[in-house]
Amino acid sequence: MQNTHLKLPDRGQLLAALEHSLIAAEDAGDLVAVIVLKIQRLKDVSIEFGYTEGDAVIQHVIERLQHCIRQKDLLARINNDEFALVLPGLKNPAQPVMAINKIQRSCNAPIEICGREIKIKLAFGTSISPDDAQRADALLRCADIALRDAESNGLESVRYHAHDTAETSPILQLETDLELAINASTLQALYQPIINIESGEIAGVEMLARWPNGPFGEVPPAVFVDTAERCELIMPLSVWCLNNALRECGDWQSVLPNVPVAVNFSSVVVADPHLPEVVLSALSLWDTQAVRLTVEVTESAIMSDPQACMAVLNQLHAHGVKIAIDNFGTGYSSLAYLEQLPVDTLKIDQLFVSDLVKNMAHRRIVQTVIDLAHNFDLSVVAKGVEDEETLDTLTMMGCQYAQGFYVGQPMRSGELENWFQSSPWEPVDVAHACV
Numbered sequence: 001m002q003n004t005h006l007k008l009p010d011r012g013q014l015l016a017a018l019e020h021s022l023i024a025a026e027d028a029g030d031l032v033a034v035i036v037l038k039i040q041r042l043k044d045v046s047i048e049f050g051y052t053e054g055d056a057v058i059q060h061v062i063e064r065l066q067h068c069i070r071q072k073d074l075l076a077r078i079n080n081d082e083f084a085l086v087l088p089g090l091k092n093p094a095q096p097v098m099a100i101n102k103i104q105r106s107c108n109a110p111i112e113i114c115g116r117e118i119k120i121k122l123a124f125g126t127s128i129s130p131d132d133a134q135r136a137d138a139l140l141r142c143a144d145i146a147l148r149d150a151e152s153n154g155l156e157s158v159r160y161h162a163h164d165t166a167e168t169s170p171i172l173q174l175e176t177d178l179e180l181a182i183n184a185s186t187l188q189a190l191y192q193p194i195i196n197i198e199s200g201e202i203a204g205v206e207m208l209a210r211w212p213n214g215p216f217g218e219v220p221p222a223v224f225v226d227t228a229e230r231c232e233l234i235m236p237l238s239v240w241c242l243n244n245a246l247r248e249c250g251d252w253q254s255v256l257p258n259v260p261v262a263v264n265f266s267s268v269v270v271a272d273p274h275l276p277e278v279v280l281s282a283l284s285l286w287d288t289q290a291v292r293l294t295v296e297v298t299e300s301a302i303m304s305d306p307q308a309c310m311a312v313l314n315q316l317h318a319h320g321v322k323i324a325i326d327n328f329g330t331g332y333s334s335l336a337y338l339e340q341l342p343v344d345t346l347k348i349d350q351l352f353v354s355d356l357v358k359n360m361a362h363r364r365i366v367q368t369v370i371d372l373a374h375n376f377d378l379s380v381v382a383k384g385v386e387d388e389e390t391l392d393t394l395t396m397m398g399c400q401y402a403q404g405f406y407v408g409q410p411m412r413s414g415e416l417e418n419w420f421q422s423s424p425w426e427p428v429d430v431a432h433a434c435v
Contacts, residue, residue: 008062014076014084018136021074021088022129031090032129035100036143038151040121042081045113053113057120064106068099082147084140096126096159123150126159152223175231177215178224182236187211189244190410191261194381194403195425197395202425204260206296206403207245208410209237229268238269239278246286246293248413255420262294262324267301271308276315283321290320294345298326306337317342324381329369338376346373350384350404357389363397370399 009017018034025032039061046054058081065075065083074086087096103122110117125147133139146159181187191205211219228234242263249261269275283290295316302309302325313323324345325338329352348369356363366382373380382394385404394402408419 008083009074009076011076011078011084014074014078014086015136015140017074017076018086018139021086022134022136022139025088025129028089030088031093031095032139033085033087033090033093033096033099034127034129034139034143035085035087035096036078036125036140036147037083037085037103038079038123038147039081040123045118049113057111057113057118060111061107061120061122064109065103068103068106084143090128093128093131096128100124100126123147125150128159152226153220154222173215174219174224174227175233178211178227178231178237179233181211181214182233182240185240185244186213187237187240188412189241189248190412191248191416192403192410193408193416193419193423193425194262194401195407197391197399197402200425202256202259202420202423203401204262204294205416206262207241207264209241210410225266229266234266234268235272235278238263238265239282242279242282243286246282246288249288249292250286251413252417252420255417258292259420260292260294260322262296264296264326265301267297267304267309270295270297270301270312271305273308273312275312276319279316279321280319291322294322294324296324296326296347299328302337302341310337310341314342317344327383329365338372343376343378345379345381347381347383347403348399353382353390353394353404354384354386357393363393366394366399367397370397374398 018032021032024030039058042054042057045057062075062077062083065085069075069085070087072088074088076084076086078084085099087099090096103124107120107122110119112118125143125145127133127139127142127146129139132142188210190208190210192208193202194204194206195201196203209221211221211224214224225234225237228237245261245263249259252259265275279293279295280290282288283293295313297309297313302313317323322344323342324347325341325343326347327349328346329349346369348366352362352365352369356366370380379400381401381403382399383403385391385394385402385406387406390404391402391406407425408423411419
């Protein structure tokens with residue numbers, strides 16, 4: 001099964017060759033593996049360096065793949081940035097892992113593009129016949145499902161594992177159940193308090209969506225948010241979060257009348273020109289002042305489409321909604337964008353905060369963000385405050401607000417009302433809140 005450098009087999013040719021390999025393997029008692037691999041962030045390379053250079057990266061990867069495979073293996077291109085390998089005549093299910101390790105070692109070497117060296121990362125999904133499937137199309141689909149599981153969970157490689165049947169797709173099940181969970185409102189809304197460090201006042205809460213009863217148990221937020229973006233459920237999910245936050249914010253009126261609430265929005269949502277209308281309608285529906293809502297968006301989300309995000313955030317801010325940049329310090333924003341954006345608050349990622357007492361490099365990063373916020377006349381919140389020593393250190397560094405388990409764990413609305421009444425922290429007037 002030879003490949004040519006300029007013209008690789010397509011999906012149809014791949015399936016025909018794979019079917020032939022499966023027939024031969026059945027007669028010989030061999031295993032056949034399919035590895036689907038994807039070049040990660042190829043689009044980012046094309047946008048930064050140009051599509052010609054993006055094509056050059058693909059050619060480099062093809063050349064390295066061809067040097068890694070055996071004479072009888074087949075390399076096919078099934079999408080712009082996705083390839084499939086057929087490994088026939090295997091005797092051991094560990095052989096695909098060895099092949100992936102060989103490919104990873106080869107592709108770890110930097111590629112020179114426009115005078116700069118860049119490292120390319122690949123994600124892999126593997127399926128093996130006869131255990132995972134016996135038909136060519138089913139075996140390829142199993143490998144594709146494993147690839148998407150790997151990407152959803154931030155892993156480099158995943159082996160397909162069937163659930164109830166070999167035809168069951170955990171990805172498709174996740175998408176179906178997520179849509180049902182949003183429509184039936186069976187997701188869970190938790191709220192984590194934020195305090196003013198100097199005064200000890202409660203300055204607001206952040207709404208955190210959770211999915212404790214997914215199709216395979218509790219589903220991590222990163223997984224179901226990625227699923228929502230992939231299957232165009234991210235706006236319905238965001239609307240569910242927004243409405244729950246504003247509705248329950250109204251429920252706290254008797255206990256803490258002025259507590260503001262922050263809601264996270266993904267890059268897809270915050271670049272949607274319809275978001276201001278959605279937010280204003282929700283504020284009107286739940287009779288909530290705009291100043292009591294903060295839209296949180298990550299630094300990297302803004303940089304994915306700066307112009308579109310800026311237009312949406314400007315509209316929201318003009319109506320009184322506050323804007324916070326979440327996980328500041330982990331993205332790629334420039335000071336020029338920070339000056340142009342209608343930002344009220346910077347939130348420092350817990351990666352830097354949780355160990356700042358002992359990690360001097362992280363402490364310097366935190367101090368830099370605090371000073372930057374002060375220079376831009378912005379509020380600053382430190383996330384991931386787990387103990388009193390960290391809180392005291394942040395106080396000395398001039399940080400205004402803190403969030404983390406030491407302040408208060410994420411909790412349900414009813415638990416939050418009880419916490420308000422029994423916590424050592426005091427309520428704050430909305431005019432002095434950070435979120």
